[in-house]
Amino acid sequence: MDFNDTAEEAAFRKEVRTWLEANATRKSDDKQSFRARNDDPELLKKAKEWQDKKAKAGYARITWPKEFGGRGASPILQVIYQQEEANYLVPLGFFDIGLGMCIPTMMAYAKPEQLARYVKPALHGQEVWCQLFSEPAAGSDVAGIRTKAERVGDSWVINGQKVWTSGAHYCDYGIVITRTDPNVPKHAGLTMFFLDMKTPGVEVRPIKQISGGANFNEVFFTDVRIPDSQRLGKVGEGWKAALTTLMNERLAVGLPSGGLDIDELMELARDTDLEDGPAIRNQQVRGRIAEWYVQQQGLKLTRYRTLTALSKGQTPGPESSIIKIVAAPKMQDMGAFAMELMGHAGIMKEDVPHAAGFQAQWIGGAGFRIAGGTDEILRNIVAERVLGLPADIRVDKDVPFNKLTRT
Amino acid sequence: MNFDFSDDQKLLKEQVRKFLADKCPTKVVRRVLDGNETHADDVWKGLVDLGVPGIGIPEEYGGSGLSPLEVCVVAEEIGRAAAPVPFDTSVVLATEALKLAGSDAQKKKFLTDLASGQAIGTLAIAEGPQPPKPRNIRTLFGGGRLNGKKVPVTDGEAATFAIVLANTGGAGDRALSLVLVDLKQTAVAKKRVETIDPARKHAELTFKDTSAELLGGEGEGWRLLERLYDAAAVYFAFAQVGGAEAAMWMARDYALQRQAFGRAIGSYQAIKHKLADCYVKLELARSNAYYGAMMLTEGGADLAVAAAAARIAATEAYDFAAKENIQTHGGIGFTWEADTQFHYRRSRLMALSIGGPMAWKDKLVTRLEQKNAA
Numbered sequence: 001m002d003f004n005d006t007a008e009e010a011a012f013r014k015e016v017r018t019w020l021e022a023n024a025t026r027k028s029d030d031k032q033s034f035r036a037r038n039d040d041p042e043l044l045k046k047a048k049e050w051q052d053k054k055a056k057a058g059y060a061r062i063t064w065p066k067e068f069g070g071r072g073a074s075p076i077l078q079v080i081y082q083q084e085e086a087n088y089l090v091p092l093g094f095f096d097i098g099l100g101m102c103i104p105t106m107m108a109y110a111k112p113e114q115l116a117r118y119v120k121p122a123l124h125g126q127e128v129w130c131q132l133f134s135e136p137a138a139g140s141d142v143a144g145i146r147t148k149a150e151r152v153g154d155s156w157v158i159n160g161q162k163v164w165t166s167g168a169h170y171c172d173y174g175i176v177i178t179r180t181d182p183n184v185p186k187h188a189g190l191t192m193f194f195l196d197m198k199t200p201g202v203e204v205r206p207i208k209q210i211s212g213g214a215n216f217n218e219v220f221f222t223d224v225r226i227p228d229s230q231r232l233g234k235v236g237e238g239w240k241a242a243l244t245t246l247m248n249e250r251l252a253v254g255l256p257s258g259g260l261d262i263d264e265l266m267e268l269a270r271d272t273d274l275e276d277g278p279a280i281r282n283q284q285v286r287g288r289i290a291e292w293y294v295q296q297q298g299l300k301l302t303r304y305r306t307l308t309a310l311s312k313g314q315t316p317g318p319e320s321s322i323i324k325i326v327a328a329p330k331m332q333d334m335g336a337f338a339m340e341l342m343g344h345a346g347i348m349k350e351d352v353p354h355a356a357g358f359q360a361q362w363i364g365g366a367g368f369r370i371a372g373g374t375d376e377i378l379r380n381i382v383a384e385r386v387l388g389l390p391a392d393i394r395v396d397k398d399v400p401f402n403k404l405t406r407t
Numbered sequence: 408m409n410f411d412f413s414d415d416q417k418l419l420k421e422q423v424r425k426f427l428a429d430k431c432p433t434k435v436v437r438r439v440l441d442g443n444e445t446h447a448d449d450v451w452k453g454l455v456d457l458g459v460p461g462i463g464i465p466e467e468y469g470g471s472g473l474s475p476l477e478v479c480v481v482a483e484e485i486g487r488a489a490a491p492v493p494f495d496t497s498v499v500l501a502t503e504a505l506k507l508a509g510s511d512a513q514k515k516k517f518l519t520d521l522a523s524g525q526a527i528g529t530l531a532i533a534e535g536p537q538p539p540k541p542r543n544i545r546t547l548f549g550g551g552r553l554n555g556k557k558v559p560v561t562d563g564e565a566a567t568f569a570i571v572l573a574n575t576g577g578a579g580d581r582a583l584s585l586v587l588v589d590l591k592q593t594a595v596a597k598k599r600v601e602t603i604d605p606a607r608k609h610a611e612l613t614f615k616d617t618s619a620e621l622l623g624g625e626g627e628g629w630r631l632l633e634r635l636y637d638a639a640a641v642y643f644a645f646a647q648v649g650g651a652e653a654a655m656w657m658a659r660d661y662a663l664q665r666q667a668f669g670r671a672i673g674s675y676q677a678i679k680h681k682l683a684d685c686y687v688k689l690e691l692a693r694s695n696a697y698y699g700a701m702m703l704t705e706g707g708a709d710l711a712v713a714a715a716a717a718r719i720a721a722t723e724a725y726d727f728a729a730k731e732n733i734q735t736h737g738g739i740g741f742t743w744e745a746d747t748q749f750h751y752r753r754s755r756l757m758a759l760s761i762g763g764p765m766a767w768k769d770k771l772v773t774r775l776e777q778k779n780a781a
Contacts, residue, residue, distance in 0.1 A: 001410055003410065290768035298690070311408045393670065
């Protein structure tokens with residue numbers, strides 16, 4: 001057992017380091033992040049420039065086929081690139097959905113001339129993509145969407161509303177799942193399209209989150225007309241296309257990096273004076289620190305097990321399905337606990353060391369437990385796909401969508 | 408990145424797994440639980456034939472001289488089967504103690520006998536109520552004679568020798584030494600004690616002017632014990648992971664078969680989420696255990712932290728899987744005839760026998776503080 005690179009990996013890592021050293025600024029410490037809030041237009045501009053640089057050097061999407069600007073290389077090299085890039089102060093996070101989910105869906109369903117038109121600008125950061133799936137009445141049960149697309153001649157007319165659409169306010173294109181046939185059960189009546197976010201009738205309204213940021217949006221469709229050529233997959237086979245997208249989402253969701261963790265919690269516990277002395281000497285505090293450390297290490301090492309499979313050219317086991325189930329509540333609970341150590345001042349947004357960082361975890365954790373699959377849905381997935389337990393009984397499975405009782 | 412066992416190690420694991428599935432099904436665990444035998448000697452002899460006791464023992468002492476990784480994969484299978492054999496005591500604790508602190512002569516004598524299966528060793532630390540610590544160990548050793556009482560001692564009857572923590576008269580934690588004692592001599596009284604896990608027999612050992620010898624330096628006992636426990640924590644973690652996995656699948660199989668309110672109980676989210684949590688804890692434990700194994704094999708500086716993390720995660724995973732296995736079974740799971748009890752009992756025994764999670768969490772944070780200060 002070891003954490004070492006193979007010869008090929010080591011050579012690639014060296015090449016990546018050399019390139020990053022020449023093209024980006026190294027972080028002074030590993031807590032620095034450029035991710036910050038992605039509702040900042042300046043940051044978006046910088047992110048686009050960085051993405052273009054990466055794409056030109058062949059680092060933007062290492063696993064993609066060469067014809068699409070990738071290297072046709074193993075996922076382990078993609079991971080190595082990301083590990084190295086994480087040491088540099090570069091703006092990230094704007095293209096993950098587009099390149100991780102939307103474009104792979106396009107690759108599966110769009111026509112060659114469409115791919116020739118859209119893949120390259122997306123890869124180079126010139127055009128940003130979003131995914132228009134969730135709706136006010138369809139979150140975890142995304143097949144329950146109501147946004148309608150009706151065929152009119154050679155076009156489709158879309159009416160309805162999407163929600164939680166990350167980045168829609170700066171995105172140029174999106175993939176959208178619609179209901180084209182309400183007379184059949186819900187999964188059977190869906191169709192997927194892509195569209196220009198500037199098409200008349202598309203209106204984006206940012207949603208202010210409890211964190212104060214506004215990374216996601218409501219998107220309203222009012223008589224939005226798009227040509228049939230923008231359909232992805234067959235009419236009525238939108239669910240199959242959506243699964244392609246969501247499968248890529250599962251690959252895209254990784255561990256949140258940066259942010260405060262055990263080291264800062266221990267520092268805080270050392271500096272906090274409780275009734276019986278420094279908090280770090282208190283057995284309850286020590287117990288919690290130990291539990292979160294074990295989780296943090298467990299996640300990191302579980303990821304290493306997955307990387308081992310990738311490095312050997314094998315399909316990883318299901319172990320990475322635990323990552324978000326553990327990471328999200330840990331973020332929320334550890335943030336709350338750290339704030340408790342600060343006493344009443346833990347609520348203050350200024351002048352209390354580490355307060356802002358742990359508050360951000362406590363707030364962010366609440367969102368992270370929902371985004372990209374709730375804690376509950378992820379447990380269902382583990383139970384069904386890993387343990388082979390039965391899927392939930394779906395009372396709406398065979399009922400035409402327009403005959404469903406809604407309460 | 409090569410954070411996995413090798414194909415050869417996986418093959419060994421599979422071999423031991425098949426052997427135990429064949430020779431040590433749950434009815435053997437039950438036979439020992441209900442009966443009088445000190446351990447399942449038929450299973451143990453089979454493991455000896457497979458060379459299990461000598462896996463981690465150097466070739467010069469008759470073992471196969473393999474790495475801790477091979478011992479880890481075997482430990483996982485012993486844990487999966489909840490096998491009633493002196494693996495944790497003899498193959499882990501006694502063998503590791505001798506490797507850690509034995510003189511050449513002691514190694515030659517005891518390790519050779521352990522490897523061949525002629526000897527079974529155990530560790531005798533506790534003296535009844537109160538967790539053992541330097542100030543409450545009353546067993547005395549001096550002038551080659553051991554006096555005192557140790558209870559509970561796992562495999563105290565089956566073992567042919569014991570490594571005993573005894574007071575040798577120094578100050579503070581220097582008061583303690585490890586002492587090797589032959590249990591076949593008449594000056595050792597053995598009495599069986601009832602415990603929560605009758606599938607592993609325990610004894611009270613009384614020493615009265617019993618002939619014994621130091622293992623390691625005088626006054627080094629407490630420190631040696633801490634190092635021994637670090638190695639043991641990793642091996643125990645693998646056994647706990649194996650047990651947790653077995654309990655999880657037992658619960659899952661029952662959840663698929665048992666019907667309530669017109670459907671399999673495994674289709675209800677209350678059960679699905681509980682079993683998903685078993686899996687989550689199991690994987691956290693497995694990953695931490697792997698790192699412990701890696702540090703143990705490399706003799707890495709991170710062993711102290713890695714061993715504690717493995718111990719905490721694995722104890723949590725096994726405890727949780729064992730208790731939720733009973734819960735998933737409902738009433739039948741609480742009966743003597745159900746197999747659920749084996750892992751419930753074993754998980755608690757393993758959680759306590761080398762220090763409980765509370766003590767290990769404290770130890771982990773102390774070690775993190777030392778690591779940060781360094």
